[in-house]
Amino acid sequence: MSGSQRDLQLKLKSHAAGILLMGAIFIVVVIAIEQRRDEAEDADPRIQAYIDARDIDFANPVDRMLFRETLDLFYPGQTKKNDTLLRSIDDFRQRGFRGPASRTANLPRGLTWTVTGKLMGMYVQFLVVYGVVLCILYFASQRIAIYRFVKMKQGRESYLAESVASLRKFFENVSTQTLKKELPTLASSFGRAILKGAILLICFSPAYVIAYSLKTTLDTSSLVFMIILGVVSNGVLMHTSNRFFTLLLTESRKGYVQTAIVKGLFSSYAWDTSNGIPKRSMWRTRGLLSSHVFQHILSNARFQFIPTLKEHASFLITGLVIIEMALNIQGHLCYELLQQILFRQSDVAGAIVFGIFLVVKGTEIGVDVWYDRERRKYGY
Amino acid sequence: MATDGSVSPTVSGKYYRHKDIVWLTAWIAGMLLLWIWDALFLNKPALVRLQTALVNSAFTGIMVVVLSLLLGWVAGVVLHLLGRSQWKKTFALATLSVNALRSIPQIIVVLIGYAVLTALLHEEIIRSMFVQLLWIAGVIALAVVLEVVDTVNERIEYFRTLDFVDAMLCCGISESRIINVEILWKNSRSHLLHKMIAIFGISIFLQSSIDFIISVGLSTDVSLSNLPLTLGSLLATLDSKQDILAISNILSNPGYLPRLFITHLQGLSVAFCIVFTLLCMFNIANGFQRRLRLT
Structure with a gap:
């Protein structure tokens, strides 16, 4: 077994152990919560008999007063104990009005099969959105970084510097x-x-700022809008493309670039010249840069970019969670998570969190396998 | 044209060399301009609310930076020492836990922390505004601490590959002094400072987002009025939301644009504070990294 295969196996084992650890924590939490819920919903056996008594209406002050006096009569000299008993009855009755059960009304409580089925549908939808956004992000961030890199290599001024220069020229010779x-x-x-x-500014705007500013003109709850928002907002695109740009910059400083130029590879970054960069390569690089040094810079940067997708994926999910929660889109996984936290249904909330954890872990496993394949291809 | 990756000596080139300082100046100038504009056109109560929200958010952001640095430094060093000790099982368990925490999106960690905070507020265990802000900062620090842990570990591992550590050990300097003073304090301050700038930006983003999310309703017992006023919670108020909604008016009626900066100032100011801070922090961190070549 080669070193890289051993590395991959170790990583996969670590991921599996992580999933098992989180799974175990999730099961323990669900069992603990179920037990607590049963205890909370069942009345204390000491007060159950009084609650079940048909002749006492605890909502009626006269009945309450009579009950209190009866207690003093049967248990004289135990004022504190009698007070505590009445308070316990009140607490139990209040829980019926204010507790999570009353808020969820007719909704099924706990992690039942119906709830699990409903969550699975939302989960699949979340996965689709996440997958599409991740693919677009991977493609778009590279294009932006390549454009920035080529522009920097061309030694072009920024638009602001260009306008200042043009203004200066005008003032030097006013006519x-x-x-x-x-x-x-x-x-x-x-x-x-x-x-x-x-x-x-748009790219660094949190999703809810963009969504609210367009809410009156666009359908902000559609999947397409969510996907666009997932790519464009929260600074995700800029962070990802900046990472790729940094990798391009680091690679371009390495010694092999100078060697390749000395060996005769093209090194001009002018657009669409015989020894430059074809503009088409902004969209498709394969076969267009074969004699250019940039092809090697790009390949190496792309190879190093793969493992960074893990951290970008986690940040991307943070963005998607924010979008679904802040936009109040019903029927989406993260909105459901917020609702379940509100209704104190911790087992359902825990299941959703575990589901999201699995998405991140799945991405990490996918990225590790991909990176290993690429590593073997390049013979690292 | 530069071929070695350095930028050419153009105006933009000069700008790129001091990008962090340019953006820091732009951030301070932008916030100052906003304050002057608000002092002129925003009503007094709204201005006071905005100032309080900004101060609270900045305080939380700074606390996040301090807490995550302390926590990340200690955790990073402990993890490293565990990895080199005989306690392999403890190290494996610690690494497993750290990796599991890494796979939980930051916003979920913060959300759980807020859910606990609302429960504590409901039970009246936490009352003081200062403690609430500290709790929020602690929760966000927990969500972002792994970034510091990774930086600390990367730096230690890098110096381990050099003769640096062995030479110092031969000189009789203790391992803990080599790691804490020689590697992290003397030779990694700029790396850590770069991380801190990025963390400040992330903390503003997470805090604003979570406060906005809570406006959807994390608890019916504890509303936003119980929590400290921050940029996110101010943006979540009805007034601010209406101001943000008004932005779409300019798509159908571009003539409405000038009115936007006078009549819908609260929401716009809060949104500007958040977005401009995020943009500037990104560019400051980015420029700082490039200027000192921290790759």
């Missing part, structure tokens, strides 16, 4: 001719700078 020449450049670069700023 109608300069104005005519510089105005389109100034308008274009300044407009782009504003647009870039707005896009950045």
